[in-house]
Amino acid sequence: xxxxxxxxxxxxRGDPRRILPEAQSVLVAALPYPVPAGAQPEETSxxxxxxxxxxxxxxxxxxxxxxxxxxxxFIEDRTGKLARQRHYTDTGPILERDxxxxxxxxxxxxxxxxxxxxYGSYFLLGEILxxxxxxxxxxxxxxxxxxxxxxxxxxPTQCILPDRTIDAGRCISYLTIEHKGSIPHELRPQMGxxxxxxxxxxxxxxxxxxxxxxxxDPALVPHPGIEHPDLIRELKLSPGEFxxxxxxxxxxxxxxxxxxxxxxxxxxxxxxxxxxPALLEVLHHESExxxxxxxxxxxxxxxxxxxxxxxxxxxxxxxxxxVISEIHSAIR
Numbered sequence: 001x002x003x004x005x006x007x008x009x010x011x012x013r014g015d016p017r018r019i020l021p022e023a024q025s026v027l028v029a030a031l032p033y034p035v036p037a038g039a040q041p042e043e044t045s046x047x048x049x050x051x052x053x054x055x056x057x058x059x060x061x062x063x064x065x066x067x068x069x070x071x072x073x074f075i076e077d078r079t080g081k082l083a084r085q086r087h088y089t090d091t092g093p094i095l096e097r098d099x100x101x102x103x104x105x106x107x108x109x110x111x112x113x114x115x116x117x118x119y120g121s122y123f124l125l126g127e128i129l130x131x132x133x134x135x136x137x138x139x140x141x142x143x144x145x146x147x148x149x150x151x152x153x154x155x156p157t158q159c160i161l162p163d164r165t166i167d168a169g170r171c172i173s174y175l176t177i178e179h180k181g182s183i184p185h186e187l188r189p190q191m192g193x194x195x196x197x198x199x200x201x202x203x204x205x206x207x208x209x210x211x212x213x214x215x216x217d218p219a220l221v222p223h224p225g226i227e228h229p230d231l232i233r234e235l236k237l238s239p240g241e242f243x244x245x246x247x248x249x250x251x252x253x254x255x256x257x258x259x260x261x262x263x264x265x266x267x268x269x270x271x272x273x274x275x276x277p278a279l280l281e282v283l284h285h286e287s288e289x290x291x292x293x294x295x296x297x298x299x300x301x302x303x304x305x306x307x308x309x310x311x312x313x314x315x316x317x318x319x320x321x322x323v324i325s326e327i328h329s330a331i332r
Contacts, residue, residue, distance in 0.1 A: 016094060020086045022131035028096075028103040029071065030116075030123040031064055032214040033057070034222055036199055047274060048228040049266045052173065052197025054124060055250040056222035062248060063219045064089040064126040072128050079132055089126040096125045104137040107144060111151035111201035112166050117144055120212030121202050144207070151201035156190035160201060172198035176262045177254050182293060182322065185329070188265050195229065195262040196251050223249070231270070234263045235278045235295075257288045264291065268298030276302050280310045292318075293326035300330025 016023050033054045054060065068087040076083050088094055097114045101107055105125075106116040113121040117140075152160045159170035168174045172194050175183055183191070202208050226249070237245065242256040251259060264282070267275040275298070282295040296314070299307045308331055315327045 014095075016129050019093065020084060020129040020131065022084045023086075023129045025130045025132060025134040025136075026094075026099050026103070027071070027075075027128045027130060027134065028100045028105060029064075029068065029126045029128075030100070030105055031060065031067070031126065031217050031220070032119070032123045033060070033220045034216040035120075035122050035208070035212045035214075036203060036227075047231050047267075047270060047272055048193065049195035049231050049234065049263060050193045050228060051195060051226055051251070052199050053122060053227075054220070055196055056226050057216075057220035058223075058248050059250045059252070060124050060220065061089060061091065061250075063217070064124065068126050068128050072130070075130065075132065075134075081132060084131040086129045087127065088129075089124065094127060094129075096127060099127060100125055102139045104140050107140045107142060108164065109151070109205065109207075110145050110149065110164055111155075111160055111205065112164060113202060113205075115144070115205070115207050116211075117142075117207070118211055119214050120208035120210075121205065122208065122212050123214070148206060150204045150206065154200050154204040156192060156200065157187055172200075176258075180254075180258065182290065182326075183261065183265060185297070188297065189269060191262075191265050192269055193231075193266040195231075195234070195259065195266050196254070226251075229263075231263055231267050232275060232278045235260060235267065235282060257290050260286075260288070260291045261294045264294035264298045268294075268301035271302055273302060273304065276304070276307060280307075283310065283314045289320040289323050292320070293323045296323060296326040296330045 016026055034056055036053045065087060068089070072083060072085050072087065090096065097108050100114050106114045109115045109121070114125065115121045157170040157172060159167045161167060170187060172191055175187065175191065176194060176196050176198070237256065237260070239256055242259065246252050254262070264279065267279060279295045279299045283292055283299060286292050286295065296311060299311060311327050311331045315324065318324050318327060
């Protein structure tokens with residue numbers, strides 16, 4: 001992601017004192033979230049989507065900062081000193097996983113996730129920069145991945161590179177959450193039924209299969225209907241219904257247009273004719289071109305006489321160039 005390479009960002013990420021000049025310690029905390037059952041997304045129903053486990057409950061950005069503030073207050077109480085501090089959880093220019101490894105919370109695996117040798121990797125990170133000197137923990141220096149490459153081999157888009165980096169432009173999590181535009185055609189079939197995020201590289205990790213047993217934090221327990229959403233129902237969500245359903249949820253991040261784009265791709269990958277009426281309704285009546293375009297692609301993947309007839313009908317009245325291009329590709 002290009003913004004990570006900006007000079008100011010690099011400087012601040014490399015030295016926490018660029019953020020808090022008085023910093024003497026960095027305290028790293030981990031918050032467990034639910035562990036998904038099963039090993040592969042294909043085990044769910046054809047007309048069901050799949051959401052990354054960290055997003056089954058409320059948005060952790062609304063939980064972790066409060067916990068960090070309470071922890072900092074506890075430290076102030078114990079030390080008798082009012083601390084200068086900054087706290088982050090995936091929100092600032094610091095190297096979270098590197099700091100967590102230096103704090104002894106685990107090692108950075110081949111899938112770039114931080115993995116704890118007794119608890120796996122299903123947890124979120126938060127950090128506090130403090131001007132109080134704390135006794136440091138020993139860093140985790142052992143790489144327990146060894147010769148294992150299950151995460152690399154299981155990744156549908158081959159985004160996990162041999163040097164323990166991720167090609168973000170191919171990562172399903174990036175595509176379904178951060179990517180704002182059209183998903184590249186060549187990657188859509190590999191996205192399966194993931195509509196928000198992806199857990200595959202964690203689901204196949206032996207350290208999670210054997211050891212991921214921490215109960216999730218109560219604030220992150222799953223909300224009903226989030227884990228495996230009904231694709232047909234999701235595609236029919238109006239703007240108001242989307243905002244109401246996902247208020248306080250991480251799924252708000254890609255906005256309705258990005259989320260329904262992902263839902264349409266999952267429908268196309270299902271190739272289930274039951275999805276076709278909802279897709280055609282979107283094709284003819286949805287106001288967002290991004291959603292109409294991906295619905296056209298999905299209808300083309302399902303195929304059949306009706307799909308082709310409706311695609312051609314939509315083409316006669318479509319004015320958006322990107323949707324026109326999608327329809328042409330779908331009926332070829």
